[in-house]
Amino acid sequence: MSDTKQLTLPITGMTCANCVATVERNLKKMDGVQSAVVNLSSERATVEFDSAKLGLAELIARIDGSFVGETWFHPVQENRLPNLFGYFGFGQGEFSKQVRDPYAVINARLTLQGANWGVTAWGRNVADEDYLAEIIPAPEFGGAFVHDAPGDSYGLDVSYRF
Secondary structure (H helix, E strand, O other): OOOEEEEEEEOOOOOOHHHHHHHHHHHHHOOOEEEEEEEOOOOEEEEEEEOOOOOHHHHHEEEEEEEEOOEEOOOOOOOEEOOHHHHHOOOOEEOOOOEEOOEEEEEEEEEEEOOOEEEEEEEEOOOOOOOEEEEEEEHHHOEEEEEEOOOOEEEEEEEEOO
16 A cells, blocks of 8 residues: 655756756656656646655755866857957957866755655755856957856755645
């Protein structure tokens, strides 16, 4: 006889429908999970599972990592492009440094949940990896806007359902 339970978990960091599909697919692969529905806008996953096959702690503790390979951001050939300032003697835009080195990020979260309450401790980029978060090429100005990674961050989410 199965003991079916339902659990709603916070899921942060999703940005698209592919993220939703990936989280749902991985939850459904777990032995004992009967259904999983992930909502992008509310950042929550509702999971029905057989508690005889799957312990609660297995479902709510997570460490994940992501790896991003080398990425180029320049939209030009030969790493040079004439720009507006070239007409005033400042030269062409130089785009050879607009490459992001590969990086890996580790995130962790642990949720403790009761019938109508939950506490989640989380950490993003827990190894404090330095990387370029974003590079926006601006060939019209002969350069780019470069944004470093936000670094590590930690938090505690507390919820109560009335």
